Amino acid sequence: MVGALPLMVSASESRGSKRRSAFWRLVAATPPLVFLGVFFAWPVFAILLRGLRPHGTWNFAVFGEVFSDPSMRRVLWFTLWESIASTVLCVVLALPAAAMFARYRFKGKRVLWSALLVPFVLPTVVVAVSMLGVVGGGGLIGVDLNGTVWAILIAHVFFNYAVVVRTVGATWSTIDPRLEESARALGAAPRRVFVDITWPLIRSSVAAAASIVFLFSFTSFGIVLILGGISHRTLEVEIYDQTAKFLHLDIAAVLAIVQLVVVVAILMWFGRSQRRRSVLLEQRSTSETERSAGTSAQRWLIRSNLLSMAVLFGVPLGLLVVRSFSTPSGWGLGFYQALTDSRGGSTSFVPPIDAIGNSLLFASIATVIALALGLSAAWAIVGDGSMGSSRFSRWTDTALMIPLGTSAVTVGFGFLIVFDEPPLNLRSSLLLIPIAHAIVALPFVVRLLVPGLRSIDPRLREAASILGASPRRVWWTIDVPIVGRALAAAAGFAFAVSLGEFGATAFLARPDRPTMPIAIYRALGRPGDYNFGQAMAMSTILMVLTVVVVTVIDRFRPAGVSEF
Amino acid sequence: MDSAFLSIDHVSVRHSNSTAEALCDVSFDVAAGEVIAVLGSSGSGKTTLLRAISGLQSVSAGNVVLDGVDITKTPAHLRGIGLMFQEHALFPHLDVADNVSFGLRMAKMPKPDRSERVAEVLELVGLAGFGSRDIASLSGGERQRVALARTIAPSPLLLLLDEPMGSLDRVLRDRLVSELVDLIDRLGLAVVYVTHDRSEAFELADRIAVLDHGQLVQLDTPAILDAHPATTHVAQLLGHR
Numbered sequence: 001m002v003g004a005l006p007l008m009v010s011a012s013e014s015r016g017s018k019r020r021s022a023f024w025r026l027v028a029a030t031p032p033l034v035f036l037g038v039f040f041a042w043p044v045f046a047i048l049l050r051g052l053r054p055h056g057t058w059n060f061a062v063f064g065e066v067f068s069d070p071s072m073r074r075v076l077w078f079t080l081w082e083s084i085a086s087t088v089l090c091v092v093l094a095l096p097a098a099a100m101f102a103r104y105r106f107k108g109k110r111v112l113w114s115a116l117l118v119p120f121v122l123p124t125v126v127v128a129v130s131m132l133g134v135v136g137g138g139g140l141i142g143v144d145l146n147g148t149v150w151a152i153l154i155a156h157v158f159f160n161y162a163v164v165v166r167t168v169g170a171t172w173s174t175i176d177p178r179l180e181e182s183a184r185a186l187g188a189a190p191r192r193v194f195v196d197i198t199w200p201l202i203r204s205s206v207a208a209a210a211s212i213v214f215l216f217s218f219t220s221f222g223i224v225l226i227l228g229g230i231s232h233r234t235l236e237v238e239i240y241d242q243t244a245k246f247l248h249l250d251i252a253a254v255l256a257i258v259q260l261v262v263v264v265a266i267l268m269w270f271g272r273s274q275r276r277r278s279v280l281l282e283q284r285s286t287s288e289t290e291r292s293a294g295t296s297a298q299r300w301l302i303r304s305n306l307l308s309m310a311v312l313f314g315v316p317l318g319l320l321v322v323r324s325f326s327t328p329s330g331w332g333l334g335f336y337q338a339l340t341d342s343r344g345g346s347t348s349f350v351p352p353i354d355a356i357g358n359s360l361l362f363a364s365i366a367t368v369i370a371l372a373l374g375l376s377a378a379w380a381i382v383g384d385g386s387m388g389s390s391r392f393s394r395w396t397d398t399a400l401m402i403p404l405g406t407s408a409v410t411v412g413f414g415f416l417i418v419f420d421e422p423p424l425n426l427r428s429s430l431l432l433i434p435i436a437h438a439i440v441a442l443p444f445v446v447r448l449l450v451p452g453l454r455s456i457d458p459r460l461r462e463a464a465s466i467l468g469a470s471p472r473r474v475w476w477t478i479d480v481p482i483v484g485r486a487l488a489a490a491a492g493f494a495f496a497v498s499l500g501e502f503g504a505t506a507f508l509a510r511p512d513r514p515t516m517p518i519a520i521y522r523a524l525g526r527p528g529d530y531n532f533g534q535a536m537a538m539s540t541i542l543m544v545l546t547v548v549v550v551t552v553i554d555r556f557r558p559a560g561v562s563e564f
Numbered sequence: 565m566d567s568a569f570l571s572i573d574h575v576s577v578r579h580s581n582s583t584a585e586a587l588c589d590v591s592f593d594v595a596a597g598e599v600i601a602v603l604g605s606s607g608s609g610k611t612t613l614l615r616a617i618s619g620l621q622s623v624s625a626g627n628v629v630l631d632g633v634d635i636t637k638t639p640a641h642l643r644g645i646g647l648m649f650q651e652h653a654l655f656p657h658l659d660v661a662d663n664v665s666f667g668l669r670m671a672k673m674p675k676p677d678r679s680e681r682v683a684e685v686l687e688l689v690g691l692a693g694f695g696s697r698d699i700a701s702l703s704g705g706e707r708q709r710v711a712l713a714r715t716i717a718p719s720p721l722l723l724l725l726d727e728p729m730g731s732l733d734r735v736l737r738d739r740l741v742s743e744l745v746d747l748i749d750r751l752g753l754a755v756v757y758v759t760h761d762r763s764e765a766f767e768l769a770d771r772i773a774v775l776d777h778g779q780l781v782q783l784d785t786p787a788i789l790d791a792h793p794a795t796t797h798v799a800q801l802l803g804h805r
Contacts, residue, residue: 457653459651460653462620462640462649463655464655464666465639465640465641466640466645466646467641467666467667467670467718468642468644468667468671469666471641474641477666482656482657
């Protein structure tokens with residue numbers, strides 16, 4: 001009791017003010033939760049109803065139909081094994097890089113750590129197009145992997161590599177290397193040290209990263225749609241086709257339900273692995289745990305990792321840029337000029353260049369929505385920092401994370417069902433796409449803002465209060481400036497997510513208002529080098545835009561938030 | 565007492581998540597210009613006492629009267645009391661000058677007067693010319709001085725110091741304590757100074773209050789306290805055998 005007192009002092013307030021603070025937290029939590037309710041829970045609920053009560057009566061016949069259809073079973077099976085394979089491949093390739101970042105000092109480490117974010121936030125369509133450049137028939141390696149599962153797996157690794165490296169690397173770097181060194185001194189061979197000491201300590205972060213990779217691969221849409229051809233289809237692609245091509249909404253709903261069940265199961269497992277992670281040993285700061293590579297084996301580890309990263313990321317993206325300038329009539333800006341071309345054969349065709357303006361507009365609106373709701377939610381979760389983590393804040397936190405695991409296609413499909421008819425007909429509203437993007441971006445925004453707010457020492461607020469600042473001025477002079485950096489980073493993230501969002505937008509974009517990813521996809525769908533070149537030019541522009549945004553994020557990233 | 569500048573009147577504090585009282589029926593007066601040191605081991609309620617006087621902690625019973633005005637229900641930001649925190653709590657996003665002028669800004673002092681006052685106070689604590697420095701670039705002793713400057717800049721009626729030397733090494737601490745004695749003399753402020761270090765208490769204080777488990781066990785001048793400790797606990801705190 002004696003020792004605990006200084007902590008309790010800051011945790012205490014009179015009962016009345018505690019109730020007041022709880023009230024305001026509830027008020028702050030309301031807008032984001034209502035938003036999620038209307039634009040996420042309701043559409044998902046509508047999908048459930050559509051699948052389970054197709055014509056106003058409970059009817060599970062469609063489930064039977066789906067599960068007995070061999071082509072559907074193939075889709076289910078492929079989705080499952082493709083995600084497992086992607087996850088395993090990604091973890092195996094990324095673990096050595098996580099070790100390198102966690103343990104060794106080398107030139108350009110900080111820059112590389114930030115640069116890893118780029119593939120993670122690159123639009124799926126851009127990655128798919130750049131993979132086409134590498135593995136397609138005329139591609140670099142001479143073998144046509146297009147339409148094979150390898151193209152998909154490589155693209156998934158490309159995307160999720162950073163998830164594993166950054167999640168595991170961040171945990172790994174906090175582990176005291178002297179634990180490993182003392183095991184060595186006690187006679188353990190390097191492999192034993194890894195198995196007996198290191199692995200048990202990083203295991204839960206590997207599990208966390210792996211479950212995210214599995215989730216992203218399981219709900220992968222743009223990659224599989226573009227690289228999978230006709231033989232490789234995931235649930236997401238099937239849902240899209242059943243809706244958009246065949247208008248079988250019942251079947252699509254059943255598939256969406258199946259996917260939802262798997263996603264929720266994975267999320268629960270993820271939650272458990274996260275909770276286990278929080279009982280970790282004493283953490284060390286990076287400066288204590290990293291050292292320069294001493295032995296030749298260590299130098300080889302660094303070199304081979306850098307090389308594999310260069311191949312994995314540099315080759316596809318480099319090739320994308322190069323090929324976007326390489327027109328049939330030699331080097332030049334031909335493909336870029338073609339973007340302004342309005343000849344497309346149909347009346348609804350608009351010059352692809354318009355998509356840039358659409359994307360920037362939608363991304364701006366989505367960012368504003370996501371930031372306003374995210375700030376409100378983060379404040380509700382953190383409170384004034386005096387109460388620690390209550391059940392209320394954990395619950396709000398979890399509710400806001402759910403969209404992270406749900407596929408964008410589900411969101412788009414749900415919007416299509418729900419907002420197409422009264423009471424809320426938003427089908428023709430320009431807001432529908434930014435709202436969907438905000439739903440997808442919100443978990444990231446909250447994840448960035450919460451640590452920013454938590455990092456404010458409650459004594460700073462007290463000091464300001466003692467110096468005469470009213471509660472409102474405390475918020476304005478202390479909270480806002482300190483959290484401002486996190487806010488800027490969150491804005492960048494939301495913007496990047498919106499720029500690249502494809503799954504939901506595919507359902508919602510009107511023919512005359514495509515976003516950049518949609519325009520790229522449409523160009524791919526038209527035959528000929530000329531259209532493929534346009535897709536590459538547009539992808540290059542989108543990539544550059546995303547890189548600019550990510551650079552901004554990284555400049556403003558609050559210290560101590562290292563995983564995303 | 566009529567001459568009391570600050571009057572702590574039967575003050576109790578109970579934390580909502582604890583059954584024991586952090587402060588139990590504490591009463592004492594501080595005269596204008598008087599320096600009271602509050603001595604006690606950790607967990608004795610010293611910090612709680614300062615927080616109750618400053619308004620960061622609401623009291624469950626009793627009254628706090630400052631200069632004839634009952635401020636028990638006044639919110640912290642309207643009390644006009646200076647409090648210097650144990651770990652200083654300097655605003656990391658503001659430079660030295662902006663930290664020091666924060667209270668002046670809150671008091672809506674015009675800008676030219678503000679910078680004049682900041683320069684004056686920084687000079688007083690021996691940090692003239694440090695205004696544009698980043699907080700992160702300061703040494704421990706410099707931070708301590710900035711915190712002190714920030715606290716006295718708005719000319720508070722009463723100065724509360726919560727283990728201000730807590731994180732400093734011995735040599736620096738001795739020097740700063742004698743500087744602080746000097747400064748307090750010059751300002752003529754009433755001071756409540758919380759510490760667990762008896763030498764600091766003896767050097768600074770007109771009277772010393774000893775807290776134990778939330779109760780005031782003795783309040784006397786250093787000489788009387790040294791000669792006649794009320795309990796064995798007090799004697800132990802003073803280093804007697």
